[in-house]
Amino acid sequence: MSSYPRPYPAQNPSAFVTTIIQWQKQHGRHHLPWQKTGDAYRIWLSEIMLQQTQVSTVIDYYHRFLVRFPTLQALAQADQADVMPYWAGLGYYARARNLHKCAQAVQATHGGRFPEDPELIAALPGIGRSTAGAIAAFAYGVRTPIMDGNVKRVFTRYFGVTGYPGNSVVEKTLWALAHDVLDAAPATVDIAAYTQGLMDLGSGPCARRNPACEQCPLSHSCHARKHGLQNQLPTPKPRAEVPLRSCHMLILLHDDHVFLEQRPDSGIWGGLWSLPEFDDPEALASYCVQRGVTTAPQRMGGLQHVFTHFKLDITPWQVNAPGATTREAEPQKQWFALQQWPTLALPAPVKKIIAGLAQPSLISAPAEPDAG
DNA sequence: TATCCGTGGGA
DNA sequence: TTCCCAAGGAT
Structure with missing residues (x-):
């Protein structure tokens, strides 16, 4: 039997x-x-x-x-x-x-x-x-x-x-x-x-x-x-667990405006506006220096976003850019009013971050802006 | 028990 | 391009 x-x-x-x-x-x-x-x-x-x-x-x-x-x-x-x-x-x-x-x-x-x-x-x-x-x-x-x-x-x-x-x-x-x-x-x-x-x-x-x-x-x-299950049987091999990637995003603030970059059409989030993204904190820091930001960015609470083919751990870093201009030469780098977030073409996790900045009471307290 | 072993073909 | 799979077995 x-x-x-x-x-x-x-x-x-x-x-x-x-x-x-x-x-x-x-x-x-x-x-x-x-x-x-x-x-x-x-x-x-x-x-x-x-x-x-x-x-x-x-x-x-x-x-x-x-x-x-x-x-x-x-x-x-x-x-x-x-x-x-x-x-x-x-x-x-x-x-x-x-x-x-x-x-x-x-x-x-x-x-x-x-x-x-x-x-x-x-x-x-x-x-x-x-x-x-x-x-x-x-x-x-x-x-x-x-x-x-x-x-x-x-x-x-x-x-x-x-x-x-x-x-x-x-x-x-x-x-x-x-x-x-x-x-x-x-x-x-x-x-x-x-x-x-x-x-x-x-x-x-x-x-x-x-x-x-x-x-x-x-x-x-x-x-x-x-x-009608001819194409569902045999049950296909389960897909390998999606790889986990991580990145760091810069929240550059000035006068209730946030600095965003438009992503290239090809690749993930093609054509959307997003926070400047870096593989590691060092790259993020040197980018700030290039832009004349003299204070150190503060690490914020991270979040994870799931794609079909990988997971992305996002670590946001926030810093004020006192004296920065709100005019940018490159059209794909722009400052946007925080309150404008509902109308922007933002990736879901980025929208979540910016929405939290616009409504600080809804999220855990962000780090204090630079004291100097 | 999950992973490795090779190459060619199809969508 | 990329992935899945093909008359499976050994470890």
């Missing part, structure tokens, strides 16, 4: 399997190079190359590899250094090292023939649960499930499984579901056609983007199809 919750009683596991088998035989792929053989060595090689790698990329590598290493024995007897050139460009080079080790392991502990038991296959280097299932099903007709990216897509959509499939709890649920589906299937099934059919569906009608449900034999009872 599996322990995953069963929120989808409408689906019929037995019909799921038989429908996929029929569809695969009529509409599935039948001419991929590794489908022409029952040789476990070639099937294994293809499954390793296909890990996280698209079919179109693998095909040439697969042929080249087999010309040089036509049998498991040939591979096992070679040096690893002779193998690596045939993997160069494919990526994930641990696959090639494990491939070589695996060939030697099969030679040494299984008499040169891949075992049929998926658990024994999965104990070999570079072979996990899903690859072991595929080898057992394709090479030996063993009735055992796989759970690769294609199958995850078909299962999450058809059965309505939510949560990122890379999450271990979700993946465990999917494996349990895959076992239960096979357990409920007819006593005799073409396991190779079923396994291939799942992958053909996942790379065809049930593609990642814009699935062609009208071409899918399962659409009439598909959870995602029924609820």
Whole structure:
């Protein structure tokens, strides 16, 4: 018994399997190079190359590899250094090292023939649960499930499984579901056609983007199809936590006016008026000196602003600019009356700061202006 | 359990 | 440009 919750009683596991088998035989792929053989060595090689790698990329590598290493024995007897050139460009080079080790392991502990038991296959280097299932099903007709990216897509959509499939709890649920589906299937099934059919569906009608449900034999009872969730399932990988940035803003005051700069059109807050912004307090201080401000700015209470792609910690610094002019030469640097803040095009956090300056009673007391 | 491992493709 | 993902596994 599996322990995953069963929120989808409408689906019929037995019909799921038989429908996929029929569809695969009529509409599935039948001419991929590794489908022409029952040789476990070639099937294994293809499954390793296909890990996280698209079919179109693998095909040439697969042929080249087999010309040089036509049998498991040939591979096992070679040096690893002779193998690596045939993997160069494919990526994930641990696959090639494990491939070589695996060939030697099969030679040494299984008499040169891949075992049929998926658990024994999965104990070999570079072979996990899903690859072991595929080898057992394709090479030996063993009735055992796989759970690769294609199958995850078909299962999450058809059965309505939510949560990122890379999450271990979700993946465990999917494996349990895959076992239960096979357990409920007819006593005799073409396991190779079923396994291939799942992958053909996942790379065809049930593609990642814009699935062609009208071409899918399962659409009439598909959870995602029924609820219009094709583009929400599988649940996408949660986005990495947004980075935290920080900046310092200068509140330059003179005679109830505040000094603002218009931001460039490109970039964040494009075209809006904002307080002069600096990466660090030193840059802010030297800017004040350049403008002839002789007193030190006072640090005010900070605030955080959340964007879609980062968080921004803002530290305001306030200083009076006695004797400063309210006329600026550059049009994108101007003094504005504090009371004017509701009419200005200001970023939200800046508006909050300026509003607080215009209504000092609403915020904690700002630092006393310079005594000199 | 989360992270790393490579390259190519698509939006 | 940038991000996500592709017939996953090892650590």
